[in-house]
Amino acid sequence: MTEILPNSGDVRAARERVVNWLDAHRNELASQLMSFVAVPCVTGDEGAVQDAVARVMRDSGWAVDRWEATREEIAPYVLHVGEQERYAGRPNLVAKVLGSGGGRSLMLQGHVDTVSAGDPATWTRNPLGERAGDRIYGRGAVDMKGGIVSMLAARRALQETGIDILGDVLLAATVGEEDGGLGALSTILRGYRADGVIITEPTNRALVIAQGGSLVFRVTVPGKAAHGAARNEGESALEHFVPIFQDLLAWERERNATLSHPLYDHLENKFPISVGLVRAGNWASTVPESLVAEGRLGFLPGESIEEMQRQTEARVAAVASRDPWLREHPPLVEWFGGQFASAEVVADHPLVRTLASAHETTAGTPVTISGVTYGADMRLFTDIGDMPTVMYGGGDVRVAHAADEYIDLDDVVSAAETLAVAICAWCGCDASPSA
Ligand SMILES: [Zn+2]
Known part of the structure; x- marks a missing residue:
């Protein structure tokens, strides 16, 4: 009409x-x-x-x-x-x-x-x-x-x-x-x-x-337990998580610097990636044998859930490939809760x-x-x-x-x-x- x-x-x-x-x-x-x-x-x-x-x-x-x-x-x-x-x-x-x-x-x-x-x-x-x-x-x-x-x-x-x-x-x-x-x-x-x-x-x-869309993710990082007094015998899941976390923040900065949307460009952070929960280890004097981190990742109109999941998994995999322990014991990325397009x-x-x-x-x-x-x-x-x-x-x-x-x-x-x-x-x- x-x-x-x-x-x-x-x-x-x-x-x-x-x-x-x-x-x-x-x-x-x-x-x-x-x-x-x-x-x-x-x-x-x-x-x-x-x-x-x-x-x-x-x-x-x-x-x-x-x-x-x-x-x-x-x-x-x-x-x-x-x-x-x-x-x-x-x-x-x-x-x-x-x-x-x-x-x-x-x-x-x-x-x-x-x-x-x-x-x-x-x-x-x-x-x-x-x-x-x-x-x-x-x-x-x-x-x-x-x-x-x-x-x-x-x-x-x-x-x-x-x-x-x-x-x-x-x-x-x-x-x-x-x-x-x-x-x-x-x-x-x-x-x-x-x-x-x-x-x-x-x-x-x-x-x-x-x-905007948002995804909730969980990253599980494997480690190897050992007595804290002999910590070099173990693999701290916490230490192996740190470069993954730093890379997520670097990715957030890169995305803010390179991607643009007229309705969102005025925001200080267009792609907030926030880790809201971290759980690792089970004893003060034991090297943590695993770490679980959960967070939320925001993205812009025009980006899809599948694409954001794929890119996140690729970032984590790339960090793991540079680390001898994580190369053999790859971290697991999971998607849970609401995945909002x-x-x-x-x-x-x-x-x-x-x-x-x-x-x-x-x-x-x-x-x-x-x-x-x-x-x-x-x-x-x-x-x-x-x-x-x-x-x-x-x-x-x-x-x-x-x-x-x-x-x-x-x-x-x-x-x-x-x-x-x-x-x-x-x-x-x-x-x-x-x-
Ligand atoms: Zn309402």
């Missing part, structure tokens, strides 16, 4: 009605957010909050698909989302809002799970929700129940102001994002597809088109253009296009679902996971406005009075 610009007549008319609707429903949206924040929903325990989200979906007149991921369906993808302790009682929701036909489809997605509120004594506000003027505090307020309120409000505003949307809109509220993305993956495996996906994570209304949508993709101009129309200033270094569900939609995916939402991720997490109602409402305009422009719309 031909591209509908966000400044076309119908979209302009739709936006005006959406703004009025959002204005009139501000307090209702605030209570809705409060009702979501009031239900504890740490990853793994998302059932109760989904009851609240499903209620809002049904009250809007939408049919709701509610299902739980199973161990069997996830098994082939377990490296992508990590092992799960349990699957039961963790429902995902999709409300499918059918369009009148002929337009592109769009999925709006958010995760309902949160990290723990931590020690309540570190909070000055109620972690289960407290409103102070236009600011709503509570665990999950910004990450990302505010985003879920925004996306539901966007579609509902269009519906309740008589704007006819041509394409289908899928509204997905999923579980397990903080722990690898179980719900997003299950949504894809259930067959949900759209011509574009917007994840309403708190990006401060920047348009995120790229996400990077993700990227080209900057001139129609989805990026549509959302960028929807933002500009509502905010009055050009959108900031950016990339992030942390993991999120984006990679699952691009890699496994093969759908162009971006992230855009209100609120500041820097207050997420912290005490006194909050989001301002203005951010919820402005994001909803942009999303509504984007739905109109992407899916096509008719704002004529007869519609």
Whole structure:
């Protein structure tokens, strides 16, 4: 279909009605957010909050698909989302809002799970929700129940102001994002597809088109035990690990100096390689007979999991080949835990253009296009679902996971406005009075 610009007549008319609707429903949206924040929903325990989200979906007149991921369906993808302790009682929701036909489809997605509120004594506000003027505090307020309120409000505003949307809109509220993305993956495996996906994570209304990847590795270095008094009879696994560690740091420096990505070049360290755990030996006066080091390696959009694994293994093997002991007793490199792919949508993709101009129309200033270094569900939609995916939402991720997490109602409402305009422009719309 031909591209509908966000400044076309119908979209302009739709936006005006959406703004009025959002204005009139501000307090209702605030209570809705409060009702979501009031239900504890740490990853793994998302059932109760989904009851609240499903209620809002049904009250809007939408049919709701509610299902739980199973161990069997996830098994082939377990490296992508990590092992799960349990699957039961963790429902995902999709409300499918059918369009009148002929337009592109769009999925709006958010995760309902949160990290723990931590020690309540570190909070000055109620972690289960407290409103102070236009600011709503509570665990999950910004990450990302505010985003879920925004996306539901966007579609509902269009519906309740008589704007006819041509394409289908899928509204997905999923579980397990903080722990690898179980719900997003299950949504894809259930067959949900759209011509574009917007994840309403708190990006401060920047348009995120790229996400870095990360791998967790384990290096096991063999040694040979001996009494510390005769240490030359042994082979210290610790001493043999040191050159491997130094080479990883040298590789990090080389990569920073030679590789480049426009969205990441401003970072001090684009490719952090961090060893977070080292365990060696078993007695103070014994030469350590083995060492295990575990760490995380970050990489850029455009680089693949397989390529990064291959290069890491080659670096370690090269160090080993220069050491007589390690040549005969090669260190073992293993990959465990979540292996998170990077993700990227080209900057001139129609989805990026549509959302960028929807933002500009509502905010009055050009959108900031950016990339992030942390993991999120984006990679699952691009890699496994093969759908162009971006992230855009209100609120500041820097207050997420912290005490006194909050989001301002203005951010919820402005994001909803942009999303509504984007739905109109992407899916096509008719704002004529007869519609
Ligand atoms: Zn999040």
